[in-house]
Each structure stands twice: as structure tokens, then as C-alpha cells.
Amino acid sequence: MxxxxxxxxxxxxxxxxxxxxxxxxxxxxxxxxxxxxxxxxxSMSNVKLFNATCVEDLITRPAPELSGGVRIVGVVTNWTLVTLHHDDHSCMDPNTINAPLVISTTGHDGPFGAFSAKRLESMGLISKLGGMRGLDMNSAEDAIVKNTREVTPV
Structure with missing residues (x-):
């Protein structure tokens, strides 16, 4: 590596x-x-690992004081195997996790990655997605640092 x-x-x-x-x-x-x-x-006391768990949706609440009028307040989760088989098995009730801060760091499509950004776009909270391109490590690493920012207000 x-x-x-x-x-x-x-x-x-x-x-x-x-x-x-x-x-x-x-x-x-x-x-x-x-x-x-x-x-x-x-080993940190305030960290929990949810293994084999997918984020299926974002939890929102009205926030008229914010541009867009919505606050992200958590995530909806389910077991990975349930998420992968929604089309061919009966649904299983999801779990919710309320959180004062939600961070997506992968940048790729998947159970949480770009799904969250696509959801924010569909809600009108962000105007446009940047799109994926081939990897150029030198420019990509600089762009990650340069473009790290809050996507929607807390």
C-alpha cells in the first residue's frame, strides 16, 4: 500500500x-x-462497529431556518443481506440511528457511499453531483483535501 x-x-x-x-x-x-x-x-469508548450493516436511507427533519429546509438527523440501516435481497424476499423492518453528525467518506456507489449524495440531490439539498472519473492519484488526493466540506448545514 x-x-x-x-x-x-x-x-x-x-x-x-x-x-x-x-x-x-x-x-x-x-x-x-x-x-x-x-x-x-x-478501543475507543465512544465507537461502535456495525458489521454487515447497510445504510439504506437518511433520516430527515424539517428545518425552515436552513436553506433547503431539511436537517439530516440520522440514518436508516438494515442487514447487508436484507438490503441485497429487497427484490426477492419479504422486507425486514430496518433500524434507525439518530446522530448529530453523519459522515459519508467512500465517494463510491454502494450501501452508503454515493447513495447519500444522490439522496441529497433528489431532495434538492445539493444541486449537482460531480461524477466519477478514472483515477489519477496525485490530482485525486489533492482534490479530496481541497474539496472536503460540509454538504448540508448541521
Whole structure:
């Protein structure tokens, strides 16, 4: 797994070993990074992991004081296998998780990723999606940092 500098500072912080290759560093295996990160995060008292769980929808409440008039206040979840088989099995009641902050970080289609952005667009809370393109790591990493922002007001 290669990581462009200066992101190796994060690897140092969580004690993941790497080889320095000049403009980037190489971690022996992505699983080493992920298992270390998961171990650190899951040991925190305020973190819960919902394994094999999909986010199927967003929970909203009226908020006339905000542009768009809607506040995101949580997510609707279900088991992954239930989500994958809505078309050929009877529905199972979903669960809800109320949250003061909802973060989607994948940027890809999937059970949570771009689905959330598409839902916000369909509700008129964002005007347009950016679209996916082929990967150019150097420009993509810069764009992620440059374009990190609040999508809808809290």
C-alpha cells in the first residue's frame, strides 16, 4: 500500500511501519494498515462497529431556518443481506440511528457511499453531483483535501 507524503505522519501517529521511497512511503500490506487503524479506533469508548450493516436511507427533519429546509438527523440501516435481497424476499423492518453528525467518506456507489449524495440531490439539498472519473492519484488526493466540506448545514 503506497501513501503519498506527508500522510506518513498519520502512519507514525498510529505506529504503522513503512518503507520510505522518497515522495511516498510503502506499507507492507493494506491489511496491516487497516487492522492497526481498526484496533485503535475500536478501543475507543465512544465507537461502535456495525458489521454487515447497510445504510439504506437518511433520516430527515424539517428545518425552515436552513436553506433547503431539511436537517439530516440520522440514518436508516438494515442487514447487508436484507438490503441485497429487497427484490426477492419479504422486507425486514430496518433500524434507525439518530446522530448529530453523519459522515459519508467512500465517494463510491454502494450501501452508503454515493447513495447519500444522490439522496441529497433528489431532495434538492445539493444541486449537482460531480461524477466519477478514472483515477489519477496525485490530482485525486489533492482534490479530496481541497474539496472536503460540509454538504448540508448541521
Amino acid at each position: 503506497s501513501v503519498r507524503k506527508p500522510a506518513q505522519r498519520f502512519l507514525d501517529e498510529i505506529d504503522v511501519p513503512y518503507e520510505d521511497e522518497g515522495n511516498y512511503v510503502v506499507v507492507k500490506h493494506a491489511a496491516l494498515f487497516m487492522s492497526t487503524l481498526m484496533s485503535k479506533v475500536l
